Amino acid sequence: MLKAVFYARFHPERGPAIVHQYPNGSIIAALADQDDSRQTLVSWSDVSAYIIPPYEVCNRPFSICADRHRVLGFPISLEDPKYERNRFTFNVCFVLDEDLDTRPWLAVVDKTAAFFQALEEEDGLLQTEEDLPGLRWAGEEGYPAESTGVVYKLLKSIVEDLNAYEETCIRLNSYHVLNLRLVHSQPSPPKVQAWDVPFLIRDLPSPDHWTWDLTLQRIHSYLDGVNSIQRIAEHANVELKLVKRAVRELVHHDRALLLDLFHFQAIYTPTRDFAWFVADVEMQEECARYISLAPTSTTTTNTHEAPSLIPASLLISLYTSLAPSTPLHAFVQTHYTALLAHRIEIRRFITFGTTKGFLRRVHRYALALDNNLGLRSETSRTGEDSSPAKSKSKSNEDAVREFERAWKRAAMSSGWATPPAEPPPMMVRAAGGGGIVGADGEEEVDESLKGFLDGKHRFDEMRLALRVSERELMERLGSGRFGEVLIFNK
Amino acid sequence: MMERSKRQKQRKVLLMGRSGAGKSSMRSIIFSNYVAKDVRRLGATVDVEHSNIRFMGNLMLNLWDCGGQDSFVESYLSNQRSHVFTSVAVLIFVFDVSSREAATDTLSFASTIRALHEFSPTSKIFVLIHKMDLVPPDQRSRVVHQRALELRATCADEGFASQQVDFWATSIWDQSLYRAWTQVIYFLVPNASAIEEMLGRLAGLLEAREVVLYERTTCLVVTHVTRGVEEGNPYGDRFERMSSILKTHKHSMARHTGTMASEVSFAELQIKTGEFMLFITRLTENTNLAVVMASDEASFNAARVNVQLARREFAHLDIVEKKGKDGQQHAKGPVGSAEVEVRAMDDGEVSSSGRASDR
Numbered sequence: 001m002l003k004a005v006f007y008a009r010f011h012p013e014r015g016p017a018i019v020h021q022y023p024n025g026s027i028i029a030a031l032a033d034q035d036d037s038r039q040t041l042v043s044w045s046d047v048s049a050y051i052i053p054p055y056e057v058c059n060r061p062f063s064i065c066a067d068r069h070r071v072l073g074f075p076i077s078l079e080d081p082k083y084e085r086n087r088f089t090f091n092v093c094f095v096l097d098e099d100l101d102t103r104p105w106l107a108v109v110d111k112t113a114a115f116f117q118a119l120e121e122e123d124g125l126l127q128t129e130e131d132l133p134g135l136r137w138a139g140e141e142g143y144p145a146e147s148t149g150v151v152y153k154l155l156k157s158i159v160e161d162l163n164a165y166e167e168t169c170i171r172l173n174s175y176h177v178l179n180l181r182l183v184h185s186q187p188s189p190p191k192v193q194a195w196d197v198p199f200l201i202r203d204l205p206s207p208d209h210w211t212w213d214l215t216l217q218r219i220h221s222y223l224d225g226v227n228s229i230q231r232i233a234e235h236a237n238v239e240l241k242l243v244k245r246a247v248r249e250l251v252h253h254d255r256a257l258l259l260d261l262f263h264f265q266a267i268y269t270p271t272r273d274f275a276w277f278v279a280d281v282e283m284q285e286e287c288a289r290y291i292s293l294a295p296t297s298t299t300t301t302n303t304h305e306a307p308s309l310i311p312a313s314l315l316i317s318l319y320t321s322l323a324p325s326t327p328l329h330a331f332v333q334t335h336y337t338a339l340l341a342h343r344i345e346i347r348r349f350i351t352f353g354t355t356k357g358f359l360r361r362v363h364r365y366a367l368a369l370d371n372n373l374g375l376r377s378e379t380s381r382t383g384e385d386s387s388p389a390k391s392k393s394k395s396n397e398d399a400v401r402e403f404e405r406a407w408k409r410a411a412m413s414s415g416w417a418t419p420p421a422e423p424p425p426m427m428v429r430a431a432g433g434g435g436i437v438g439a440d441g442e443e444e445v446d447e448s449l450k451g452f453l454d455g456k457h458r459f460d461e462m463r464l465a466l467r468v469s470e471r472e473l474m475e476r477l478g479s480g481r482f483g484e485v486l487i488f489n490k
Numbered sequence: 491m492m493e494r495s496k497r498q499k500q501r502k503v504l505l506m507g508r509s510g511a512g513k514s515s516m517r518s519i520i521f522s523n524y525v526a527k528d529v530r531r532l533g534a535t536v537d538v539e540h541s542n543i544r545f546m547g548n549l550m551l552n553l554w555d556c557g558g559q560d561s562f563v564e565s566y567l568s569n570q571r572s573h574v575f576t577s578v579a580v581l582i583f584v585f586d587v588s589s590r591e592a593a594t595d596t597l598s599f600a601s602t603i604r605a606l607h608e609f610s611p612t613s614k615i616f617v618l619i620h621k622m623d624l625v626p627p628d629q630r631s632r633v634v635h636q637r638a639l640e641l642r643a644t645c646a647d648e649g650f651a652s653q654q655v656d657f658w659a660t661s662i663w664d665q666s667l668y669r670a671w672t673q674v675i676y677f678l679v680p681n682a683s684a685i686e687e688m689l690g691r692l693a694g695l696l697e698a699r700e701v702v703l704y705e706r707t708t709c710l711v712v713t714h715v716t717r718g719v720e721e722g723n724p725y726g727d728r729f730e731r732m733s734s735i736l737k738t739h740k741h742s743m744a745r746h747t748g749t750m751a752s753e754v755s756f757a758e759l760q761i762k763t764g765e766f767m768l769f770i771t772r773l774t775e776n777t778n779l780a781v782v783m784a785s786d787e788a789s790f791n792a793a794r795v796n797v798q799l800a801r802r803e804f805a806h807l808d809i810v811e812k813k814g815k816d817g818q819q820h821a822k823g824p825v826g827s828a829e830v831e832v833r834a835m836d837d838g839e840v841s842s843s844g845r846a847s848d849r
Contacts, residue, residue, distance in 0.1 A: 012534060013509055015559030045569070048561065054536050085510070085534040 010089040016052035022155040028139035074113035199225035264329040367455035507584030509558035523751035578610040668733035700782040
């Protein structure tokens with residue numbers, strides 16, 4: 001909350017003095033209260049040396065803390081022979097609580113200073129204001145003389161609007177307008193990966209109201225909460241990087257969430273926030289409504305029969321039976337009858353949990369024990385390896401990045417070095433591929449798989465990159481071609 | 491005040507007065523090589539501006555140029571009282587003679603010296619009645635006299651003896667400014683009488699008519715010795731005129747060589763006429779010597795050489811680092827042995843810190 005704003009100036013005879021303050025009595029005690037022991041926010045004599053500092057330090061932001069308040073200011077010193085003593089120095093200061101986050105305020109202070117500077121440089125409004133006969137200075141009898149001058153009204157609007165609306169638009173005349181807004185910056189959203197699934201939680205504004213960029217226009221129809229980013233990129237025929245960027249924007253503006261890749265080999269487990277779900281009856285009802293499939297016309301014979309809500313106890317028991325040992329297909333088979341009886345949509349069942357935060361996905365990783373040793377020693381790599389072979393041991397995304405970098409490097413080098421002959425084999429695989437390639441493809445897949453076996457890449461990532469099913473992945477890993485492979489869940 | 495040790499002597503000088511009286515202008519002309527018409531561009535001083543000015547090598551002036559606005563003066567007299575007024579050697583108080591509020595100015599002066607008496611009762615007060623160029627010439631002495639009388643009474647009221655207070659009328663447009671400040675400097679220079687004594691003997695040996703020692707950067711005359719015929723010189727203010735002329739000369743040199751006024755210097759300046767002959771040359775690292783001789787070529791040249799030889803003896807007046815050498819003692823008759831002999835110049839110019847260039 002903004003406690004006060006004041007306008008101080010270096011007067012040629014009085015020295016540093018406050019001309020205007022809002023609210024009255026905040027820095028210089030109002031005349032009536034001068035004998036009163038009522039505290040002003042800040043002691044003027046303590047801070048005056050910093051509010052009107054030496055000229056060399058002027059024209060930049062300046063703040064000081066005193067009496068548990070912070071005074072943010074931007075002293076401006078205008079040099080011009082027309083002024084008495086050749087200078088006009090002033091400062092518009094904002095008084096806040098000491099422990100308030102100052103980041104949104106710095107821009108406000110800068111902009112206000114620039115505005116006042118323009119007022120004086122262009123129209124000399126500040127100097128002429130002081131020459132007005134009816135003007136009262138802070139602390140004088142009859143302060144504030146609201147009908148005289150513009151500064152007091154400005155300060156008043158600033159304080160009241162910023163406190164009430166966090167923004168203000170003050171129009172002095174046709175060309176002096178002050179627009180201020182407190183912007184609370186959010187942290188930037190995390191990186192989006194190819195295996196994340198974007199899920200829209202709010203509708204996007206219609207194209208009539210809000211111009212969609214090209215990427216969004218192309219991918220919009222695929223944002224259904226089922227397609228992974230990679231699949232969206234393929235189906236919409238848009239470059240992966242652009243899709244990621246667009247989705248990241250959506251996440252940043254709270255219009256989409258990132259989910260994991262849904263498939264029946266996945267494992268889910270409740271988190272500790274589940275206790276919250278158990279206690280919250282409203283959430284249980286919401287859940288019940290969301291996950292039950294609408295009754296089809298063939299099953300409902302009696303139109304008066306309202307669809308019965310799934311009992312909370314059932315929901316709770318279903319969720320709690322999800323455990324790190326249970327892949328989803330096993331869960332469905334165990335509870336098949338219950339799920340069918342209440343027409344529970346399994347995907348929504350899981351999605352509700354993950355979006356609300358009380359269910360989490362357990363990922364699977366693979367670590368090849370002796371392969372890692374091989375990768376670590378640089379000497380094992382001989383120079384005869386051609387670049388495509390090297391890039392095979394990396395993941396698809398790394399390979400793409402490498403390729404682009406190599407192109408850039410070649411383009412920038414003055415001799416135009418020969419760029420890589422062909423893009424890495426991963427990129428070549430078209431969208432319609434899906435299935436496993438022929439016999440030579442096996443080799444390639446195995447090679448690239450090696451790159452993932454460092455325990456840092458989840459199965460989803462591998463499956464997407466290599467376009468293999470989970471079962472096949474397990475087969476390959478268990479085949480012994482990679483030596484001993486440790487598979488663990490996290 | 492005259493310490494025996496060789497280390498630098500610090501002197502705190504307060505420069506106070508109403509806002510707009512002319513304090514910063516004076517300071518910039520004397521110490522920063524401003525010309526009178528440049529000072530129009532100066533801004534008001536915000537709070538106190540400190541300058542540390544090295545003078546004659548072993549004197550450090552801590553000059554406090556205090557802003558004269560009401561709120562600053564209030565602050566000096568209240569919460570900064572002891573900080574400002576402790577250990578003051580000299581207070582220079584500037585009155586704007588054209589001020590319409592003479593009574594308020596006097597009151598302000600009274601409060602200031604009251605505070606001064608509290609913390610530095612033995613300090614010296616120089617009152618400068620400034621902007622005299624705004625007073626018609628025929629009224630000048632009357633105005634100054636009146637003001638001085640009034641202010642003397644005030645000083646006496648606040649406990650200062652009359653010999654502690656000096657009055658000077660000044661203006662930046664003529665040499666009166668240099669006169670007043672010369673007096674201030676003369677008061678502050680710690681070994682002024684020792685220098686005078688040596689100069690006296692030098693003048694005798696050179697058979698010079700007049701010998702003037704002045705500080706190189708500010709062109710302020712430190713001291714002078716006048717002998718014989720010259721004592722009848724009607725121009726009593728010739729020393730400050732010299733300061734003024736030399737200062738102007740510096741500026742024109744700067745313009746012609748395209749350098750800063752603070753960097754220009756000359757090795758020697760000679761003026762020869764039918765009536766007299768004058769030369770100005772370096773004496774010590776911080777001072778120049780002007781010697782006025784009769785119009786005789788032989789003694790003129792002999793004097794030049796002898797001054798060069800004498801440099802070494804005067805150098806120790808300037809030296810800061812030499813330990814163990816007492817400032818009061820100096821070799822007797824240093825120049826006597828070399829007086830008439832026109833010896834070949836030796837390039838043993840001893841300078842205290844080894845710097846060969848003039849400042």
